[in-house]
Amino acid sequence: MKWMLNLSLVLSVLIAASCNKGGADKIVIGNFGSLTGTEATFGVSTRDGIILAMEELNKNGGVLGKQVELKAYDNQGKPEEARLSVEKLINVDNVVAVLGEVASTRSLAGAPVAQQNKVPMISPSSTNPMVTQKGDYIFRVCFIDPFQGEVIAKFAYNTLGLRKAAIFRDSKSDYSMGLSKFFENKFVSLGGTIVGDEKYAAGDSDFKAQLTNLKSKQPEFMYVPGYYTEVGLIARQARELGVKIPLMGGDGWDSTVLKEIGGEAVEGNYFSNHYTVEDPRPEVQNFIKNYKARFGTVPDSLAALSYDSAQVLFDSIKRAGSVEGPKLRDAIAATKNFPGVTGVITLNENRDAVKSAVVLQVVDGKFKFKETINP
């Protein structure tokens, strides 16, 4: 037995030595995301946004005189894999900070690991309020769902003058359940009524039974705050059942794949989002130009937010003058008026960003800007 102990000691020293060697001349940051699975475009866009920010930084000499290196792991869209990825990033790759995830359910799975190890984690785009409540090392650079839910409630009630809503939510997703609740609260307090409420589970293919029930309640619009794969299928099946009212949702719709799945059926529908490519500010237009040159596609809001999250992290490392957990944490928490692609970022006492949202409409397969809604 003793030789095994010795062997494992030797091995761990070797592993630790090889890791520290990498850390001496480089700063390693980590990313975990759904690079495959039903939300694959979220993970890929997020990783690419970070890569763009990192390459721009490294070209200009890096930060604290060191180059930055990214370790990115795929979690296949599974919460249990998300937790393992964060453990691997922190314990094996010794990253100084973690950027991720998009889906709130997976950020919630990874956050406790970052918190325990006192490694700062910035979620670019998880909007469920519980994410940053996991601890004082967890941040985000996007708005939160109590606000995002209000956006569509206000837009539908005030701008479109609609009064009767139906909700179709994903019972497996913290994001979808939370957003539905906040939408409902606001819409009812404005004076609207919720005439129907049905659930589905991520991964389902057949939604016709629930849609038939919702249709019979005769709502004026349907709120479907899910992720793009299911939303595309839902839109299709709704039209097949003769549902003609608009569907509305949140930033989970933001993917080019939405149009690929939903086709004609997603036309004319609305969703709330973090930024619009039509924004004329130079930060936005430069980012779009550089992203297109590097990756060949127009960046979605997930790419814009992850670019911002990486920028905020680099700026904080510079201000902290160190990559030690507690110092870096304090610097991130002090982020104020940072000019990001998705708006001016100031983190509040809950470590959340307070920003305005936009409402976009799907027109001819493109996401057209409709309205900006402020907190």
Added chain:
Amino acid sequence: MNDFIQHTINGLALGSIYALVALGYTMVFGVLQLINFAHGEIFMIGAFSGLYFSRYALPAGTEPSIGVTLMVLLAAMIGSAVLGVIIEKFAYRPLRKAPRINILITAIGVSLLLQYGGQLIFGASPQFFPTILPRQNIDLGGDIFLDTNQITIFILSFVLMVILQYLVFKTQFGRSMRAISHSLETANVIGINVNKVIFITFIIGSALAGAAGVLYGIAYPKIDPLLGLLPGLKAFIAAVLGGIGNITGAVIGAVLLGLSETYVAGYISSTYRDALAFVILILVLLLRPGGLLGSKKIEKV
């Protein structure tokens, strides 16, 4: 009432797809007394064959039409049939004389191999089935809508079932098939080419699953390598419900399952939809192990 009719239409369409898959299960079981757990994956390969055929073999910008659909359907049936034959030749035939449990476990192994091999080849992210069939809503009045896809699916599975029924009960090949199902050894002794009949059974059963794969893709255009898992299990349950080995029973079982799933999702909660199939399986095994149309004979697996 209108809701009920709409749910019934949706349930019948879902049941028809299960029926096509269930037919393959029941045929293979009828002949070999083997539950081919890889059948769901043959269904998945059918969907992918159809997807790749329409993506690469058809000229870009091909308009959806019935002709295109039939071509894609044929391509998928061939793709699935080839796979079915390969599985039979390399996985099941060498074990023909082995105890049944060995073949059963092999079937589960083949199923897993195809699921994860599929992830390696096709990728784990879902892909989207193109529109190959022109689709139209038919307004039946009273806010009830029938979709032309649903009619196509329903007619196709009905036609295939009738052909199959004819094949099994009215032809020489069918007689050989039934003889083998009674006793493989005796059939061999009286001069039936057992290997050939089993070979053809796998071709037919797999081709049906391939057709089901394409119809599934048309109705629910999200395709991934784990696609066969749940529909495969449900079709198996449908076959058990109808009486496994019985062709009419498989179709009735599948339609009943499709309907009850839709009613449960519509009137109780969609959360219980998938659980329902397994509750039915347990109830059938407890109360009527032979299935609705099956014999009372109890088989040991």
